[in-house]
Amino acid sequence: MTLLDKIATVLLAVGGMELFAWSMHKYVMHGWGWAWHRDHHEPHHNVLERNDLFAVVFGSIVVALFIIGYYWSERLWWAAMGITVYGAIYAFIHDGLVHQRLFKWTPKHGYAKRLVQAHRLHHATIGKEGGVSFGFVVARDPARLKAELKRQREAGTAVVRPASVD
Ligand SMILES: [Zn+2]
Ligand SMILES: [Zn+2]
Numbered sequence: 001m002t003l004l005d006k007i008a009t010v011l012l013a014v015g016g017m018e019l020f021a022w023s024m025h026k027y028v029m030h031g032w033g034w035a036w037h038r039d040h041h042e043p044h045h046n047v048l049e050r051n052d053l054f055a056v057v058f059g060s061i062v063v064a065l066f067i068i069g070y071y072w073s074e075r076l077w078w079a080a081m082g083i084t085v086y087g088a089i090y091a092f093i094h095d096g097l098v099h100q101r102l103f104k105w106t107p108k109h110g111y112a113k114r115l116v117q118a119h120r121l122h123h124a125t126i127g128k129e130g131g132v133s134f135g136f137v138v139a140r141d142p143a144r145l146k147a148e149l150k151r152q153r154e155a156g157t158a159v160v161r162p163a164s165v166d
Helices: 003-032 034-041 052-072 074-098 110-122 142-155
Strands: none
Touching (some): 003 034, 003 074, 074 110, 110 142
16 A cells, blocks of 8 residues: 555544444434433543543454454555554543533634534533434534523423523
């Protein structure tokens, strides 16, 4: 593979992972996988969450992809590298910036601030129904997300924490 090929594969994998993470979060974690995701949406003082098991599962899959790629497919190996890069970006944004499990620094402006606001609004709903902003790297305007939450509350399709959108 040429260097350009490798870079393109990594970038494609990173972009693809945002789509994959969005759909997993929306349809699996807030669907049949809710039993593992639930404690991420409830207040607690534990260091670890059952939700962290998802990271263990996905991490194991990536390790398997690296091994398979090493023996059989250079492109797969570079795709696994892209997935790993996405994992690092995700951990930085989600566990770092938003939930402050890794460091305590909250961005005050720009796109980084929007990312934090958008994910906080993801946490504005109670229970697995409804909700907004299931992605992590791509975030819509928080004002639009708040409007969507209000609409869900009025339609009765989500339970929204009081004061989070008013
Ligand atoms: Zn969630
Ligand atoms: Zn979260």
